[in-house]
Amino acid sequence: MPKELYEGVAVGMTYVFLALILMISVCAVRAFMSERASGGGSVTDATARPFFGLILVSGGDAASGTNGAAGTYYLAEDVTLGRSASCDIRIKHRDVPQQAARFIMEDGRLGCYPISPVQINGEEFKEPVFLEDGMALRYGKLKLTVKLPGSRGGQYEED
Amino acid sequence: MKKIKNDITEESAQNAGAERFPRFDWNARLMALCIAFISLFGLLIVVRLPSPDMRALIITIGCAGSIYFCARLFPRFNIADPLTTALATFLGSFGALYQYSLTQTFGGMMQTFFYAVGLAVFCATSIVTRKWVLVPGKVEKNRLPLIGVSAAALALPMVMSSSRQWIYLGFGGLSIQPSELVKVAFIIILADILKDKKLRHPVMVSAFLIALFVGMVALQNDFGSALVYYAAAVALVFIAAPSLRTILLETGVSAALAFGAYNISDVIQKRFKIFTTSFTDFTKMEGQLSSSLMSLANGGVTGTGLGLGRSGTIPVYSTDFVFAVVCEEFGFVFGIVLLFMIFLLVWQMLRVAGRAGKRFHAMLAAGCAVVFGVQAFLIAGGVIKMIPLTGVTLPFISGGGSSLVSLMAMCGIVGGVSMADAAPRRARINDAGYTIDG
Numbered sequence: 243m244p245k246e247l248y249e250g251v252a253v254g255m256t257y258v259f260l261a262l263i264l265m266i267s268v269c270a271v272r273a274f275m276s277e278r279a280s281g282g283g284s285v286t287d288a289t290a291r292p293f294f295g296l297i298l299v300s301g302g303d304a305a306s307g308t309n310g311a312a313g314t315y316y317l318a319e320d321v322t323l324g325r326s327a328s329c330d331i332r333i334k335h336r337d338v339p340q341q342a343a344r345f346i347m348e349d350g351r352l353g354c355y356p357i358s359p360v361q362i363n364g365e366e367f368k369e370p371v372f373l374e375d376g377m378a379l380r381y382g383k384l385k386l387t388v389k390l391p392g393s394r395g396g397q398y399e400e401d
Numbered sequence: 402m403k404k405i406k407n408d409i410t411e412e413s414a415q416n417a418g419a420e421r422f423p424r425f426d427w428n429a430r431l432m433a434l435c436i437a438f439i440s441l442f443g444l445l446i447v448v449r450l451p452s453p454d455m456r457a458l459i460i461t462i463g464c465a466g467s468i469y470f471c472a473r474l475f476p477r478f479n480i481a482d483p484l485t486t487a488l489a490t491f492l493g494s495f496g497a498l499y500q501y502s503l504t505q506t507f508g509g510m511m512q513t514f515f516y517a518v519g520l521a522v523f524c525a526t527s528i529v530t531r532k533w534v535l536v537p538g539k540v541e542k543n544r545l546p547l548i549g550v551s552a553a554a555l556a557l558p559m560v561m562s563s564s565r566q567w568i569y570l571g572f573g574g575l576s577i578q579p580s581e582l583v584k585v586a587f588i589i590i591l592a593d594i595l596k597d598k599k600l601r602h603p604v605m606v607s608a609f610l611i612a613l614f615v616g617m618v619a620l621q622n623d624f625g626s627a628l629v630y631y632a633a634a635v636a637l638v639f640i641a642a643p644s645l646r647t648i649l650l651e652t653g654v655s656a657a658l659a660f661g662a663y664n665i666s667d668v669i670q671k672r673f674k675i676f677t678t679s680f681t682d683f684t685k686m687e688g689q690l691s692s693s694l695m696s697l698a699n700g701g702v703t704g705t706g707l708g709l710g711r712s713g714t715i716p717v718y719s720t721d722f723v724f725a726v727v728c729e730e731f732g733f734v735f736g737i738v739l740l741f742m743i744f745l746l747v748w749q750m751l752r753v754a755g756r757a758g759k760r761f762h763a764m765l766a767a768g769c770a771v772v773f774g775v776q777a778f779l780i781a782g783g784v785i786k787m788i789p790l791t792g793v794t795l796p797f798i799s800g801g802g803s804s805l806v807s808l809m810a811m812c813g814i815v816g817g818v819s820m821a822d823a824a825p826r827r828a829r830i831n832d833a834g835y836t837i838d839g
Contacts, residue, residue: 243448243449243450243451244451247450248449249706249709251445251448252445252449252706252707252708252709253705253706253709254728255441255445255706255707256703256704256705256706256707256731256732256735257616257703258441259438259442259731259735260703260731260734260735262434262437262438262730263735263738263739263742264429264738265434266434266435266438266491266742267738267741267742267745269427269430269431269434270427270484270487270488270742270745271430271745272427273427273428273430273431273484273487274484274748274749276427292552296619327476327477328426328429331567353425373683
């Protein structure tokens with residue numbers, strides 16, 4: 243690029259860089275405030291959060307090697323569930339949609355907001371629904387049982 | 402089968418959704434903006450010369466890729482703190498590109514090389530921290546070898562070379578500065594000593610260690626680094642025993658040390674003299690500071706444009722005075738935002754420390770945060786003539802491979818700590834008990 247042209251471009255670009263870095267810092271502040279983790283797992287305040295409940299994942303077939311998804315996951319005040327890395331509860335199983343559902347604790351009750359249609363106790367749900375202890379969500383071969391505190395004599399207390 | 406009573410009405414669902422559902426992933430936006438910034442910045446360097454600069458193009462692609470790698474791909478194996486990762490990779494990429502744009506020679510590419518090494522070290526330390534450092538007893542067992550190797554590394558430049566700070570490698574004019582690399586080990590060692598309840602004389606042992614390391618760095622005439630070491634030690638001691646007595650003790654010891662060091666060392670006296678007489682004598686060191694201030698004034702609010710500053714007039718423009726050069730070329734608003742991002746990085750690290758489950762974890766993260774904060778304060782304050790100048794690096798932006806690698810290692814440590822303390826959210830529980838599945 244000729245020198246005169248470059249000088250004009252460089253001076254103009256300082257404004258672009260300034261705008262961009264301001265936007266970057268605003269995003270960084272918002273990320274700092276929202277504490278939302280990207281790229282899998284939620285790096286949020288684990289110890290300060292009260293205990294809300296558990297999701298027990300069972301099923302899956304050993305033949306295809308996908309039964310590793312089975313296990314127990316914590317529920318928090320507001321968590322997303324799915325196969326995508328951006329979900330708080332990530333279940334790596336082909337039957338689970340990328341963005342499956344969102345669980346929000348409201349007035350001591352667990353609300354389920356399906357992002358993809360889900361079978362709950364045999365019924366197909368697309369609209370939000372309150373979940374109770376022992377209800378089972380089904381994604382293909384996977385069964386997700388909801389365990390809420392109080393129902394089992396405080397068996398699932400936090401460590 | 403019990404029929405589910407669906408008592409969330411459409412209205413209440415919308416109310417809940419309006420407030421909560423459009424939740425943006427700010428980290429993803431942060432990453433996208435960082436990549437956009439680095440790409441534009443690199444392209445400007447590419448078109449700067451009459452013919453396109455292919456080396457700059459390669460560096461740009463590498464730097465933009467590094468941000469994507471650390472923010473998106475690496476978390477699939479090992480999750481580090483996302484905000485720390487994004488800010489560290491952005492600032493590191495910016496530093497690598499900017500160092501190349503300052504010289505545009507093969508030497509300018511060394512920063513990129515060390516940034517690549519730093520990325521590998523970042524990934525390695527975030528795994529090693531979680532799997533080894535934070536595992537109880539691992540550091541404790543290897544305490545003495547760790548101290549020995551660190552002290553030997555610090556002593557090496559004093560016996561090997563005349564300059565006393567650097568070890569010159571045989572090839573390519575490369576040199577490494579052990580005092581930068583030992584910083585990481587120093588934080589780990591001190592945190593390990595201070596957490597130990599069984600130690601018979603924890604105060605004596607930690608005081609001896611602090612005196613040993615700070616003294617060795619000070620003997621190399623590297624008072625900036627000595628100050629950084631000392632600040633990290635002060636923070637760690639305070640976390641180990643947070644009380645008013647500790648504050649009073651530390652204040653007293655610090656004041657005594659500062660007074661003593663000023664009276665003993667003529668280097669420090671000279672720095673203070675330069676600080677007061679920078680506009681009466683334009684030769685040598687005094688000229689550095691005055692030309693730095695001239696650069697800041699020349700840049701103004703919006704700057705002169707990339708490569709159009711007078712960076713050649715400042716003697717050490719790529720390392721100590723890089724902040725003045727950045728402010729000249731991009732304006733002081735840009736410089737302030739850059740400092741703010743380092744501040745945010747420090748804050749995030751302190752937050753990781755604050756919510757850590759164990760004191761050892763908190764000390765590791767806080768020690769790293771203090772090193773970042775103190776370095777940025779010392780050099781930025783020195784360049785704008787707020788405090789006497791000390792030769793430390795501006796985190797990530799200054800040229801200097803050892804410093805960059807050690808800073809990336811510290812980010813890795815903080816990432817490992819944040820992951821270890823966030824682990825319960827991802828824990829799987831068997832009926833028999835808890836098993837952490839990180």
